[in-house]
Amino acid sequence: MAWNILLYFTDQQRADTCGCFGQPLDITPNLDRLAREGTAFPQAYSPQPVCGPFRAILQTGRYATDTGCFRNNVMLPHDQKTLANYMEEAGYETAYVGKWHLASDGGPDQPPVVDHTVTAVPPEYRGGYTGFWRAADVLEFTSHGYGGYLFDENNQRLDFQGYRADCITDYALEFFDRRDRSRPFFLTVSQIEPHHQNDHGHYEGPEGSREAYKNFVLPPDLEALGGDAREEYPDYLGACARLDANLGRLISRLKAEGLYEDTVIFFFSDHGSHFRTRNRDSHLNGNDDYKRSGHDACLRVPLVIAGGPFAGGGAVAELVSTESLPKTILALAGVDIGGRMIGENLLDVVKHTDPRRPNEIYAQISESRVGRVIRTPDYKYAVYAPGVDGGAQASADAYEDDYLYDLQKDPCELHNLIGEAAYGNVKRELREKLFRWIEKTEGKRPHG
DSSP, X not given: OOOEEEEEEEESOOGGGSGGGTOSSSOOHHHHHHHHHSXXXXXXEOSOOSHHHHHHHHHHSSOHHHHSOXXXXXXXXXXXXXXXXXXXXXXXXXXXXXXXXXXXXXOTTSOOSBOOSSSOOOGGGSTTOOSEEEEETTHHHHBOSEEEEEEETTOOEEEEEEEHHHHHHHHHHHHHHHOOTTSOEEEEEEEEEESOBTTTTBOOOOTTHHHHTTTOOOOHHHHHXXXXXXXXXXXXXXXXXXXXHHHHHHHHHHHHTTOGGGEEEEEEESOOOOTTOSOOSTTOOSOXXXXXXXXXHHXXXXXXXXXXXXXXXXXXXXXXXXXXXXXXXXXXXXXXXXXXXXXXXXXXXXXXXXXXXXXXXXXXEOSSOOEEEEEOSSEEEEEEOTTOOTTTOSOOSBOEEEEEEETTTOTTOOOOOTTOGGGHHHHHHHHHHHHHHHHHHHSSOOBO
């Protein structure tokens, strides 16, 4: 059958904000219920912890170094066949609501040459989405935690008042009033919460968050490293809680419409947040605030898929990358994309169809440095390109050691073992694996 597909994704949300992934407070009851009914991925990781690059991967199924979208302020190339193109060819009605972040283009730290950051995104810049559209290219530029504007498919400005996550969901619910009931739907709801509000320099939870979540428990890495987590965490949790409440509103609407049993729901985030605890080292060559790091604080994200063949899948122990989402979505739509996209069909991981599958993930780091990371269940190893600005170049010819962590002994990644002789063989083995990843994804083996 043709499953309806709902993508509900958040911005800068750590996995450990969710009850199903270890949060002790009652922040995500709706997601936790989906995790029990469907399939949870406790070891899911972002392939690129920056907003624009991750979104380019989601829309194309290609690495950021392949599309050229390796940093923010790079538009999605018009010659890319996208997820929306494939879905519409498969007979789906597509709809997109929220943050886009792929329609403006310019150099690093410069005003965009093509600038739709605060104006309507023209149809040719929408990545193949031809139907219902309620979006802003850079939503944090056109709105705050309370109030702002975005644009519809006719380029008309739509102003909203109220908590932003609620209003974005209001627009998504509007789709159900207008949809073509003769076709399956592919609806993306791209929330910006809990991303910090750039011009205010703070996370903006709903009013009352600081009191409601004053008894928060910091994750161990943030407790150890500090940053601004103790100041910002109540609002961060408040935003995550309201995101979950709005997920519940969408689920209720699906049930009211008789669509719930025929819909596969994806919940995920583009990347996490390190709360200004990382990228303070001498290898920093670019800029950073809360992401742009190969540490688990940034790479590990919530991922739950519920409904359809993912019903009753339980918790998957294997490491997976959210680079696999496009291929998984298309497989649900009956599109065999083969080797034209990166990643794997996550249903194959759930069903353990490949006993030889390597249990590791790979990530590209940009803007703060040109870096590459490999993570296994036991170790993490990263390299950086010395002297190369991560906001100016996508890749490099040579890399040097950045960090190595023994994750079984040091899950918070506090002790860099890169120079420890006892870990020499581990480092050499991981370096070889990582360089094979780089060669496979970028077409050349680096030096170093």
